[in-house]
Amino acid sequence: MRHILFFASLLFFFSCGDKKSSNEKFLxxxxxxxxxxxxxxxxxxxxxxxxxxxxxxxxxxxxxxxxxxxxxxxxxxxxxxxxxxxxxxxxxxxxxxxxxxxxxxxxxxxxxxxxxxxxxxxxxxxxxxxxxxxxxxxxxxxxxxxxxxxxxxMSKSPHRFTSIKEKLGLTIQFPSIYNVAKETDNFFWFRKDITTGHSHLMIYELPFEALKRDDSTAIQIIKIRDSIGKAYFKGRLDETLNTDGNPISSFMVTEDAYAPFHGETILDNKPAFETKGLWELTNDFMGGPFINYTIEDKVNKRWVGIEGFIFSPSVEKRDYMLELEAIIKSVKMD
Structure with a gap:
């Protein structure tokens, strides 16, 4: 009798389960x-x-x-x-x-x-x-x-750069196809080759006093990114000699002819400045779009800058820029 009751209970259990699953919409x-x-x-x-x-x-x-x-x-x-x-x-x-x-x-x-x-x-x-x-x-x-x-x-093939968390105390998701171009204690630059050029991602840390919230914040951010471009992103002709025998200086700057967009947003539950515009190389003909987020990390008394930029002449850049925005918006800070 106990066996009959046991199997009856099982039958009731699975019947209810089937009924429940049949009511669920399969998509x-x-x-x-x-x-x-x-x-x-x-x-x-x-x-x-x-x-x-x-x-x-x-x-x-x-x-x-x-x-x-x-x-x-x-x-x-x-x-x-x-x-x-x-x-x-x-x-x-x-x-x-x-x-x-x-x-x-x-x-x-x-x-x-x-x-x-x-x-x-x-x-x-x-x-x-x-x-x-x-x-x-x-x-x-x-x-x-x-x-x-x-x-x-992108999460299907994640990167393995544990040093980002070790040095900057944050995690950010991007695919393993990106390679390290430059790494220091407070600066990372990653690069990925694309169809007719390359895609870049920079992550860096700034002291809290490096940026002030006032009417000149947008100008301050542009000056900061230009200084980083000058220090790390050099042009092909940099340090070569011109026709007069003088060394050429070529590095990344924000293009003056195109006014960058500047606004405020929230990233990882923290206030952030969003800046979009065009970059170019001094004394060269390379350029393209960039998107920059400067995040206010009050807990750690610092600013965290994350920027993506593209060099891809004669090719549509919309989807490449969306990938960089998706990467940046995955950031999580300790």
């Missing part, structure tokens, strides 16, 4: 290229003012690149064909007409990880107004999803 892994957004909207709307508004928001040129590149690459999909594998893109913007006006951010609707933003309205103008008013929210939602995805991809 396939999301897919899609980095920075590619699927826009689900009727062809008629896409070719009209709604489509123009979507393109204005999602394909806006990224600030800080030497050539115009869109924030996202857009793939328009009519609702009638939005099914099957087409629904698995990581980021989706969906337009629904003849419904109450509203904007919803949904997670893992058709795949995972995935962000789906649904914009609805009874009139075209309602939809246009919602997209325009929520421009920052839409871009931030999709961009954060892409940064998280790039971090996930």
């Amino acid at each position: 396939l892994d999301s897919s899609g290229s980095i920075n590619n957004v699927s826009v689900v909207v009727d062809n008629e709307l896409w070719n009209g003012n709604i489509g123009e508004t979507i393109r204005t928001v999602l394909a806006k040129p990224i600030y800080g690149l030497p050539q115009d590149e869109p924030t996202f690459t857009i793939s328009q999909i009519p609702p009638a064909v939005f099914s099957g594998f087409v629904t698995k893109n990581r980021t989706v913007l969906k337009i629904e007409m003849n419904k109450e006006a509203g904007l919803k951010v949904l997670k893992d609707v058709y795949a995972k990880p995935q962000k789906v933003i649904v914009v609805s309205g009874k009139t075209k103008q309602e939809v246009i107004d919602l997209i325009t008013q929520n421009e920052v929210k839409i871009i931030t939602t999709f961009r954060n999803e892409e940064i998280a995805e790039r971090q996930r991809q």
